[in-house]
Amino acid sequence: MKKISTLTIVAIAIIIIVGVIYYYEExxxxxxxxxxxxxVVATKYIPANTVIEEGMITIEQRYxxxxxxxxxxxxxxxxxxxxxxxRVPLYKNEEIVLDRLIENKPYMNDDYEKKQIExxxxxxxxALNIKEGSFIDIWLEPTSEGLKRQDELDATTNVPEEExxxxxxxxxxxxxxxxxxxxxxxxxxxxxxxxxxxSSNYDKESEKNAPTYISIELNDEDIEKIMGVDxxxxxxxxTLYSENKEYKVLGEIIETKKEVGEQNEExxxxx
Numbered sequence: 650m651k652k653i654s655t656l657t658i659v660a661i662a663i664i665i666i667v668g669v670i671y672y673y674e675e676x677x678x679x680x681x682x683x684x685x686x687x688x689v690v691a692t693k694y695i696p697a698n699t700v701i702e703e704g705m706i707t708i709e710q711r712y713x714x715x716x717x718x719x720x721x722x723x724x725x726x727x728x729x730x731x732x733x734x735x736r737v738p739l740y741k742n743e744e745i746v747l748d749r750l751i752e753n754k755p756y757m758n759d760d761y762e763k764k765q766i767e768x769x770x771x772x773x774x775x776a777l778n779i780k781e782g783s784f785i786d787i788w789l790e791p792t793s794e795g796l797k798r799q800d801e802l803d804a805t806t807n808v809p810e811e812e813x814x815x816x817x818x819x820x821x822x823x824x825x826x827x828x829x830x831x832x833x834x835x836x837x838x839x840x841x842x843x844x845x846x847x848s849s850n851y852d853k854e855s856e857k858n859a860p861t862y863i864s865i866e867l868n869d870e871d872i873e874k875i876m877g878v879d880x881x882x883x884x885x886x887x888t889l890y891s892e893n894k895e896y897k898v899l900g901e902i903i904e905t906k907k908e909v910g911e912q913n914e915e916x917x918x919x920x
Contacts (some may be wrong), residue, residue, distance in 0.1 A: 650727065650761075657874060658877055668907060676904065683712055683713075683714075684712070684713040684714070685711065685712060685713060686706070686710065686712075686716055687708050687709070687710055687724050687747045688710075688724070688725055688744050688745075689706050689707070689725065689726070689727060689730050689744070690705065690706065690707060690709050690721070690742055690743060690744050690745060691705060691706055691727075691739045691740065691741055691742065691743050691745060692705060692706060692707050692741065692742075692743055693705060693716060693741050694734070694738065694739070694740055695735055695738065695739040695829070696736050696738055697735050697737050698734060698735060698736075699718040699734065699735045700732065700733070700734050700753050701730055701731055701732065701733050701734075701735065701750070702915040703731065703854040706727060706731070706745060708727065708729055709742075709802070711893040712752070713746065713758055715830050716744070717749060718826075719746060720870070721745065722743065722747050722748055723744055723747065724744050726852045727874070728743050729747070730747075730750065732753055733750035733751065733752065733753060734750065734751050734752070734753040735749065735750060736749050736750065736751055736776060736879065737749050738747060744792060749796075753802050754826070763867055763868050763869075763915055764791065764866065764867065764872060765826055765862065765864045765865065765866050766865060766867060766872060767829075767864050768787070768862070768863055768864045768865065768875075768876060768885055768887075769825045769861070769862055769885075770862070770863060770885075770887065771888075772854075774886060774887050775861050776890070777887070777889055779863065779887070779889070780825070780828055781825055781827055781828055782824065782825065783824070783825045783889065784822050784823065784824050784825075784827060784889070784890035785822075785823055785824075785865075785887045785888065785890055786818055786820065786821045786822065786823070786887065786888050786890055786891075787818070787819050787820040787821075787823060787865075787875075787885060787886075787887055788816060788818050788819065788885070788886045788887065789816065789817055789818075789819050789878060789883040789884075789885065789886070790818065790883065790884050790885075791814050791815060791816065791817055791882060791883060792881065792882055792884055794881050794882060794915055795814045795881070795882030795883055796814070798814055798881075799815070801814060802814070809815040814882050814883070817873055819875070819878070820867075820874065820875075821890070822890045823865050823866075823867070823871075824865070824866065825864070825865060826863075826864040826865060826866050827859060828862075828863050828864075828865065829861070829862045829863070831863070871894075874891060884902045
């Protein structure tokens with residue numbers, strides 16, 4: 650039997666090794682797990698200005714790499730999407746991008762019977778730290794002109810209780826739709842200009858007294874109540890719903906002011 654040379658054995662070994670390497674690198678398919686992420690997607694075309702309901706959305710897995718650009722603006726939670734209103738159309742199988750949705754406010758619905766009006770709040774009531782969604786009671790507080798008018802009425806006739814100019818609640822448990830301080834900067838600029846002040850000697854009095862505007866939603870009947878208020882005799886005040894302590898004593902405070910004013914008239918301070 651012919652003996653195989655060592656060189657031949659080495660050559661065969663090299664061929665086998667090369668073949669194995671070639672198989673694993675060029676021929677054999679290696680399965681690689683590509684990361685996927687759960688995300689809420691539309692199951693159908695959803696027009697703009699539509700409230701999202703069940704059946705319009707579902708959760709699917711998408712390649713994580715494809716979602717990276719919008720990762721903070723997507724969700725895997727159905728609850729974060731249901732009930733929201735679309736700002737723009739959404740297409741079938743499209744991932745739901747959160748900034749294309751808005752909260753569905755009642756006044757956005759066609760059958761909603763309430764309308765929004767604005768009321769200006771000044772420094773005292775701004776201290777209540779109200780915010781969107783807070784419930785408030787709206788009161789009428791007599792102005793100094795209103796108090797004078799009530800004195801005149803008392804001196805000439807017996808005024809029915811409901812017609813007297815006095816502190817009273819006009820609306821209860823009204824929800825605030827929006828709170829707007831956007832005009833503050835312009836008011837400060839106007840104050841600086843009109844009073845010839847500079848930013849260095851500005852005493853922030855305008856900032857303190859600048860109104861905050863709140864929007865509230867009322868039906869026609871309640872709007873008539875608001876619009877029917879004579880602003881010569883009343884100013885609007887608010888309390889947080891059910892917190893009426895201030896207005897339980899407000900009448901006494903006004904009476905005290907009147908008495909002090911009368912005493913000052915009888916005993917004027919000598920110059």
